[in-house]
Amino acid sequence: MDKSNLEEENNNPNLSSSFKDFVSILWNFSKDTLSFTDEVDKSATVKLIKSEIQFKGFNIWILIFSIIIASIGLNTNSTAVIIGAMLISPLMGPIMGVGLSLGTNDWGTLVTSFRALLITVFVSLLTSTLYFLITPFGEAGDELLGRTHPELRDVFIAIFGGLAGIMANTRNKATNVIPGVAIATALMPPLCTAGYGIATLNWKFFSGAFYLFIINSVYIALTAFIVIRYLKFPLVHLMDELKERKFKRYIFVFSILLIVPSIYTLYNSYQKNQFETNAKEFVEYYFDDREMHHPIVNYNDGFPIIDISLIGKAKQSREEYQTEMERFNLDASIINFTISEDKRIDEVLDKINNQKYEGPKFFEDMYSINLQQIKMLQSQNDSLVINLKSIQADTIPFESISVELKINYPEIESFEYGIYKTTDFKTTTEIPTFHLKWNPKTRNRKSQQNKIQKWLKHRLQLKEVRVISF
Known part of the structure; x- marks a missing residue:
């Protein structure tokens, strides 16, 4: 046997011993550092x-x-x-x-x-x-x-x-x-x-x-x-060993069973977070903030809702938007996707844009035409304001409001909505009106009605809302 082989054999036991010593030192150090039994009284x-x-x-x-x-x-x-x-x-x-x-x-x-x-x-x-x-x-x-x-x-x-x-x-x-x-x-x-x-x-x-x-x-x-x-x-x-074993087993089984609902809730929270993130990305990608009212994205306990109220015409059909949802990991088959269009605004804008005059006669009749144009635009502007108010009232997300009301106020048995027209014979006003039927045992009905009225104003961005309880 040559000299190099003898040296290698002599070194191996030393390396093995050094490694064991290192592990032993590390173990003792960890034990001393992490142990808390010494200070127990x-x-x-x-x-x-x-x-x-x-x-x-x-x-x-x-x-x-x-x-x-x-x-x-x-x-x-x-x-x-x-x-x-x-x-x-x-x-x-x-x-x-x-x-x-x-x-x-x-x-x-x-x-x-x-x-x-x-x-x-x-x-x-x-x-x-x-x-x-x-x-x-x-x-x-x-x-x-x-x-x-x-x-x-x-x-x-x-x-x-x-x-x-x-x-x-x-x-x-x-x-x-x-x-x-x-x-x-x-x-x-x-x-x-x-x-x-x-x-x-x-x-x-x-x-x-x-x-x-x-x-x-x-x-x-x-x-x-x-x-x-x-x-x-x-x-x-x-306790004898058998009873001790049973006792520990009962505690273990009970503690495991207790966390089962929390696992489901965690999964539900994850699903909600994923849906809301993906849905907001979908809405931001396909819809401009200037072209719609505040969109509604709600997981709704596993019955998700995406509600879009557009100011004007949609660029695609509802079915086309649903097809595009797959790109954002959204399952269109389980999502209540609604998209409403306000076409009346487009009609009014088209009428305004079509008021064009060509040729030299335009300059000859400019004064008289401008007067008529101003009167017409004023009239159309007033009509547009009225139409906008009516549209805001007509296009409320009824289903979403119903779901949110029931979650926050389970005492409400039924919920109705309509537009009331009131007049003092000089002007006519349209007021969005909500009828709430409460459980007879409900307390503090008046204070809750006031809270719902404030919430609806903020939620629907309306200056006036009427809430009637019965």
Whole structure:
């Protein structure tokens, strides 16, 4: 065997040993850096969590005040007020108590925690419902709407927020983690939104918001349970291996089943975002802003709408536009695509453009012709203004308005629209008029009617709208 081969054989064990040493050093460094078991104070953690479970006296009043503050923040779309309410809310205590009691097999504490959690939910719903019944400002803003469609991302927020919360509790030191978890997981706003749903009899709002609260609560408790078990907190009651296995299996199955609706909601949110992006690109590509009224692009819970109101004639037929939708990944077969044309404006403009005079006679009769032309143009201008007002009233997107009204005001049983002509025998005015038939149990009907009237004016860009309730 030559000298080079001997040297190579001698070097291989050294390289292998060096690599193993490197991996060992890296592993020990990672373990020391990421480990949080050294700072855990188990007895102090149990004592701290148990002390925050009970809900009576001081804690109940703090909860009521924070619910009122959060409801006002949601009602006024004030993020700062909502965050302030979450910071003073004591809702986290019973949820952490559930996680601790499951992790230590402490069935007495589990019953106490569940009882406290039920009390907090009942008081929160009652307080927020009363607030939204009393307040004259009952319109659903963005902050309220944002709590009605929980999705898979909310599950991840609850998981990582819960992990941060229980880890902070095990250190038994004052930190800003728990307030941060309260803000991130947002336990209180969903309960306030659920109260709004009860107050307005909007069960879609209630179910969506309450589902979000359940997701947050369950996954915060679940992460607390996992960390408590990982840290090997002392068990209060021992279970045999078979029961322990069944217990863990039930928790796993329940947690998986709980997130199924949120996966569907996430998919729906993705579909909505894709549709709105593609539809806006389609509208911007084929229609000039100067040639149309404000277009309506609405996903409408899986029944998408694209409504175009043109000022003048369309450059292509409706079928041709639908064919072009494929270029923008839009399925024309499921989209309610409407395109309305205002041909009367073109007719008036054609008449004005056709008033041409040629030859020398034009210069001879210029004075008299100009007088007639001015009178005619004034008359046509007045007619055009009237026609425009009439067109704006006639071409409202009735279907879209109906859908939006029903979503925001489920108490409305039927909706009618027409043009009322009124006169003082000198001038005649056409007023767009909406008839709303309300559920007999509807409260604050007058204030809601005023809100709908303001919304319709803004939505349809009309100076005058009449709303009549019956």
